[in-house]
Amino acid sequence: AQKITQTQPGMFVQEKEAVTLDCTYDTSDPSYGLFWYKQPSSGEMIFLIYQGSYDQQNATEGRYSLNFQKARKSANLVISASQLGDSAMYFCAMKVGGGADGLTFGKGTHLIIQP
């Protein structure tokens, strides 16, 4: 069975600082994908970034980057130059194999950006 662990229930960060949100995962399957989603207070889930287990490079999408350390089974999300609009819940998720199975989610980190 697969598992996602997010050890930071909440974080306060000053605007314009960089933020690192931690995520560790556990699976015995060599083929998997790691996803980060943002959930504002309105409730919708917004896809941010994806990293495949065989990808050689760390994924980047604008201000978001994923620090993928395969040997340590970690996939931390880095947000550069944080903005007030970044305040939200952030979820790390994993899917194993290449089929249509669902995602396994962590419990999330509540990020609050302070002016």
Place this chain on the structure above:
Amino acid sequence: DGGITQSPKYLFRKEGQNVTLSCEQNLNHDAMYWYRQDPGQGLRLIYYSQIVNDFQKGDIAEGYSVSREKKESFPLTVTSAQKNPTAFYLCASSIVVGGNQPQHFGDGTRLSIL
């Protein structure tokens, strides 16, 4: 615009009543999913479907049922057997080919017990 539409946004259920949550997508995605989110928790998979007329149980399927008669639609019924149905329900879809594709979510339905 293409997307996923969930309705209603808020739903109230009486004891012993079945209720159905709607999920429609116009993204032409093959796979669709239902998740449940409890306060302060991550999402847990209820059911998923890869093709029409086929679906599989997720981690917490007890007390729920689904159907997939059309590619665009994947309604979820919360039956009276689900003893703790109060939660936020999210529907998602994705394409299947090409490995791990991101799932795209609707805006959710909040279900409460009267």
